Amino acid sequence: MTVNGNSSRRHLRVAIIGGGPGGLATAIALSKIPDVTVNIYEQATVLREAGAGISIGSNTWNALELLGVADTLTSGHPTWTVLNMNGRSGEELTRREKVRDETGRPPIRTQRTKLQSALLAHVKPGILQLSKRLARMVDKGHEGVELYFEDGTITTADLVVGADGIRSVVRDTAWTDYEIKFTGTTIWRTLLPWDDVKDLDPRFEITGWWHTPTTHVYFSPVGEGLWEIASRAWQDPKIHSANKKSWGVPVENSHVESHFTEYLPQIREALARVPPGGWREFAAFAGPELAKLTAWDNKIVLVGDSSHALSGAFGSGAGFAIEDGYILARALEYWKNDTSKALPLFDAIRLPYYSRMYAHLASEADKRAAKLKALGNPTFDEQVKNKIITDGGKDMSWIYQNDIGAVWKESVQQLEGTYT
Structure with missing residues (x-):
């Protein structure tokens, strides 16, 4: 019926x-x-x-x-393999190998x-x-x-x-x-040519996260010869605040790099190769169900x-x-x-x-x-x-x-x- x-x-x-x-x-x-x-x-x-x-x-x-x-x-760049790495030691923590599904698309x-x-x-x-x-x-x-x-x-x-x-x-x-309230997480994103960083570490060509306890740096190719960096840092929102309208605003390179000083040298160098004015900052907010x-x-x-x-x-x-x-x-x-x-x-x-x-x-x-x-x-x-x-x-x-x-x-x- x-x-x-x-x-x-x-x-x-x-x-x-x-x-x-x-x-x-x-x-x-x-x-x-x-x-x-x-x-x-x-x-x-x-x-x-x-x-x-x-x-x-x-x-x-x-x-x-x-x-x-x-x-x-x-x-786009196929992401059949996804890594989670210790950003200070370089230890591989997890490796996820995806399988083909019914969509037939990667x-x-x-x-x-x-x-x-x-x-x-x-x-x-x-x-x-x-x-x-x-x-x-x-x-x-x-x-x-x-x-x-x-x-x-x-x-x-x-x-x-x-x-x-x-x-x-x-x-x-x-x-x-x-x-909605500030979660304590700030995100910095950019795209740059893969050729600018491919000499640093062969693992950078694999989509993955590189972690410390309160931060991570995400690297991935995105196709057409471009490479993405999405980096995050968490600070206690009870102490630190953020503007609700802070979404995609330009930010100084030195400010971004200052949050990732504990990382491997090649990761710090990748961040340093972002051209001036290349970073955009996003303050993360969240709200209840x-x-x-x-x-x-x-x-x-x-x-x-x-x-x-x-x-x-x-x-x-x-x-x-x-x-x-x-x-x-x-x-x-x-x-x-x-x-x-x-x-x-x-x-x-x-x-x-x-x-x-x-x-x-x-x-x-x-x-x-x-x-x-x-x-x-x-x-x-x-x-x-x-x-x-x-x-x-x-x-x-x-x-x-x-x-x-x-x-x-x-x-x-x-x-x-x-x-x-």
Whole structure:
């Protein structure tokens, strides 16, 4: 029995706030649905991705296939092997060898701009509007949501999709008591030619993390002769603070290098070869789990980082955002654009998924804390080994091999089963 019956399809005006991977993917998915008008409102004057590299694994490939985008993403470095290393001694702590899966595509590390360009190529002309910074929203009841932009323009939408990241204005407006806080972690990212560093250590050509107890340096080729450095340092957030708006700001080379003086000489030399002005700084913020991803009587929905403020946990944020956009579109299509039914279905599918992530991270943090306590006075090397998580020590296929198309089919079968 089909639960959506033969009811007429309503016309739906959708405003997507944010032109990152989540916003672009959601627009692609929604544009395939009849009687849906989609607009993306992006605050930047020029669409470009902040950051350096991004990982594309099985779950993300699955979602890109469903959107018809996968074949457009052709650049990247295969990451069949991933290392975790002691950054001071050079000891190899773990080596993960990935296996081929049903997608038939290799896991890759690529430039964030390459994913953005691949998605943008499938966004219909006229949908993306730049220089549109959202100032506020007003709930107009049955008339929809009124959106006010800093350039003075106003528009009205039946559905607002918050795809505006961990610092989401949409979330902060609709969930007024929600707060993100500085985690203590600061990230510095850059890209430089592989030829500039390939003489330093042959292991630098293998994707991997080099650790100390409170920092790490991530190295990986990203294709097209480029090499990525993503370095992180943690300081106690009770003592150190950060600006919530600190995202992709330029920073002096000496400031970055000062956090990694304990590392092997070749690692310090790699950091020193970054050209002046090459580093960008990102302050990591995170927030608590949301009880719902929808608000304002099913006129607001969150996708991507705005819906789960985990600050880069699991290294698959773009994949999660693309999955969100796909499920949102399928739910709206199934319920003939009836948001009162489609958005609760979206919540029912995606909310438990993110809840499981929060629970997993809390469990792993507890385990690491307990192990350190048991060690009493752990050495430098013991602290480094304790921070390494290899797939969380358990099967993580529910994330990295997630097949969002199969998840949708199973959800529909369960839904229709309740109506038979």
